[in-house]
Amino acid sequence: MGFLGTAIHAATGVPRLYAAALKAGLGPSEALEVLRISQAALQSAAAHGRAVPGRTNAVRHFMWQATLTARFGVDAARTIAAAQESGSPNRRDSAVDEHNNAAGRAWGAEHADDLTAGSVSAAMTALVPVALEKWESDELIWVKPH
Structure with a gap:
């Protein structure tokens, strides 16, 4: 797919997630919460996953789906x-x-219970050490370059 396909996939992420939340039976306010959780996972993973190839993406997906x-x-x-993952230009990365x-x-x-007791921010804070431990123990994986 190349650069254009990757750019299109990235640019359509928010509407795709919102529509998927509605398709999953969530209401509009819950679909907005899905977007907030996605943003929080992205920010938290970026802050705690730096400097190690693949870690940010692995941690983000783990925290996002856990929440x-x-x-x-x-x-x-x-x-x-x-x-x-639908329409992703990279099948290895999607796997x-x-x-x-x-x-x-x-x-x-x-x-x-632990992840719903407080705010989304509190859930992300609680998940950071769990995600990093799972990364260190190789329970979370990444696409290694050729």
Whole structure:
């Protein structure tokens, strides 16, 4: 797909996630919450995943799906993740993302009470050490360059 395909995929991310949330049965305010969670996961992962190839992306997907699962359930989180990967120009990267998404969904389902007790920011703060530990133990993966 190249640069243009990658740019189009990135530019359509927000509407795609919002529409996926509605398709998953969430209402408009919950769909906006999905966007807030996505933004918070992106910011938190960027702050804590730097300087190690692949870590930011792996941590982001884990935290994102853990929080979505805790707040909206496994099926909604899975539907939203599938929409995010739909049309991705990089199939290897999508397979890695799905692995990290599944790890996040499993953790989020198991620890839903911890992730729903406070704000989205509090959930991200609680998830950072978990995600980094999972990265260090190779439970989260990344696409290594050729």
